[in-house]
Amino acid sequence: MATIVSTLYNNGGQPIPTCMVCDGPGIREITRKSNRNGNAGRFYYKCQDCNRFINFDDDRGWNPQNPICCCGIPSRRQITGRKKVPGKLHFVCRFGSCDFFGWERNAEGSQMVVPETLIGGLAGLKII
Template identity: 50%
Template sequence: MRKPSKSFTTRHSNRNGNAGRPYYKCQPCNKFLCFADSRGNNPGNPPCDCGVSSKTQVAGKEKKVPRGVHYVCRLGKCDFYKPCVENGKQVAVESDDLVHRLAMLSIL
């Protein structure tokens, strides 16, 4: 389902490794949708409801640990969400250091 979204930029004081990153937010519900940059974009990711490849993201620090890896619409236009699953279990990242390293490689 397509919903109107708007682009924003995270504060430079963001301590989650996302300082200065552009992101999309759903206008009607004010919900974070996805980051609006190339990190996590992979043509091999599953397609979202828009028909384009999705973006790989990891749940924020405020979520439970370990932080689950999931796919979302990389365009911020639909509410596609799919957990990244391997061997029947959701892929999760145990440490902030690993999240940082994967982010530096543009994987997450």
């Protein structure tokens, strides 16, 4: 079972995440105000060494009933961006510590897709 291991801490005393690819330390950034995926002004960590996204620095999309990731904790619900297949709901490791990924599906097994008009509201409710 993977665990979060870090000797670096942010000003709030929380461990700074490290990159699963190169083990580099995360640096805290903020998304652009022009972000149209409901993430404008949202804090996140990216790897200082390889520039890879690690995770968001908040509890949005986290629910104790989400699927359990490889770290043994409930995952985070997110939505795909506009580049590939927009609006698809999926689950990832809440802390970016493992490579857990799973699509969210409805009772019939179909992929859950959020219409663009609902993204802002669901983000505001911290569902995604």
